[in-house]
Amino acid sequence: MVTSMQMYLLIHIGLGVLFIHAFAGGMATLLRERLTPLGERIRSVSVVGVAAVAWATAITGTWLVYPGYRAEPPSGASTEDFPKAALLADPGTALWHDFGMEWKEHVAWLVPFLATAVAYAVVRHRGLIARDVRVRRGVAGLFFVAFGAAVVAAGLGAVINKVAPNDFLGGIL
Amino acid sequence: VSRPLSRNRNESGAVEAPETNRSGTPAHLETPAEPDRAPNGSLAAALVSAGLACAVFGLLVMVSERFEALGEGALVMSEGVGALSGKAVVATVVYLAVWVVLHRRVGRRTVDLAGWLRATGILVAVGLLATFPPVFQLFASH
Numbered sequence: 001m002v003t004s005m006q007m008y009l010l011i012h013i014g015l016g017v018l019f020i021h022a023f024a025g026g027m028a029t030l031l032r033e034r035l036t037p038l039g040e041r042i043r044s045v046s047v048v049g050v051a052a053v054a055w056a057t058a059i060t061g062t063w064l065v066y067p068g069y070r071a072e073p074p075s076g077a078s079t080e081d082f083p084k085a086a087l088l089a090d091p092g093t094a095l096w097h098d099f100g101m102e103w104k105e106h107v108a109w110l111v112p113f114l115a116t117a118v119a120y121a122v123v124r125h126r127g128l129i130a131r132d133v134r135v136r137r138g139v140a141g142l143f144f145v146a147f148g149a150a151v152v153a154a155g156l157g158a159v160i161n162k163v164a165p166n167d168f169l170g171g172i173l
Numbered sequence: 174v175s176r177p178l179s180r181n182r183n184e185s186g187a188v189e190a191p192e193t194n195r196s197g198t199p200a201h202l203e204t205p206a207e208p209d210r211a212p213n214g215s216l217a218a219a220l221v222s223a224g225l226a227c228a229v230f231g232l233l234v235m236v237s238e239r240f241e242a243l244g245e246g247a248l249v250m251s252e253g254v255g256a257l258s259g260k261a262v263v264a265t266v267v268y269l270a271v272w273v274v275l276h277r278r279v280g281r282r283t284v285d286l287a288g289w290l291r292a293t294g295i296l297v298a299v300g301l302l303a304t305f306p307p308v309f310q311l312f313a314s315h
Contacts, residue, residue: 062261067253099306106234106304109261110227113268114297117223125216135216138290142220145297 008064015057016154022049023147030122030140033130044123047143051119054112054146061108061157069101069164083164096163100156108153114146214279217289222275224296226268231303233260239312 002010025046029039070084079086087097121129121139129136237244237256248259302308 058261062254062257063251066257067251070255071253098310102306102310103304105257106230106260106309107301109230109264110297110300110304113223113226113230113264117219117293120219121216124219125213128211128213128216132286134290135286138220138286138293142223142293142297145301149301 005065005068008060008068012057012060012065015053015060016150016157019050019053019057019150022046022053023143023150026050026118026122027140027143027147030118030129030136030143033133033136035130040126044126047115047119047122050143050146051112051115054115054150057150058108058112061153062105066105083160087160087164093163096160100160104153104156104160107149111146111150111153114142114149118143118146212281212283213286214282214284215276217284217286218272218275218279220293221289221296222268222272224293224300225271226264227300228296228303229267229300230260230264231300231309233263235303235309235312238309239314241314 023046025042026049029035029043029046032039035043068083071082073079073082073085079089084097084101087093087101118139121135125135129139233243233248237248237260243259244256248256248263250262251258
């Protein structure tokens, strides 16, 4: 039996995996000046996929997973089922919230904005990207920054899931 | 009333030979390449509005650290999510609004993309810096 919290987390992680794969296709084709028609299609599908998955990941992470992380334990209750409270209760792990989760939850929201701009550029200005090396490098740079921000967010999320006592997840991680 | 000059007719009205390339093919018969000065304003609008959304999100993070009325009040659109809900919603609304406005203003124009790309880079850098905990926690009120 999978609880709703487990389901939300699995969806969030699954979207993250999709993001990585879509990014690979987008970056490999975005750096090339000339593409075959198949390459053009891979590039368009990849960057649009990255943008869609970035929005879905940020929204599910914020509205479905994050409330479970930051829930306050009732007075006198154990912090075992409350990751944020458990991390902050121990000075040795407080940094994982004060730095780790604070960075993750914020930098992750830059990704959908950047990925959407890149997707628009690739779909609507294909010719300009092929012709102007500055534009191609600029768009690829934004794509790379979006990927870097997503890697920071995903990496911190994975580590925090290991450090925090997520007993409510039933040991799925 | 001045009339636009017709193709191959100079200002004195004389007909000129059509421009040809090295192979002798009239230029207007070649496969039309996309003109170098094609409208690029919509790309500039998309890039800068994304950069601005990053900067606005970052500034909201810093401001909510500084002012509890925002961090624990106005920006809390969902009790479960806390102030992150307001930061995300406000930045997204600003993003879409600015994109629409910029698209309408410069979407059909040809702009200096280098400047717009530079502005985008600066705005993204502001967003990245302002969402880095050691930076935004400098503004913490407690």
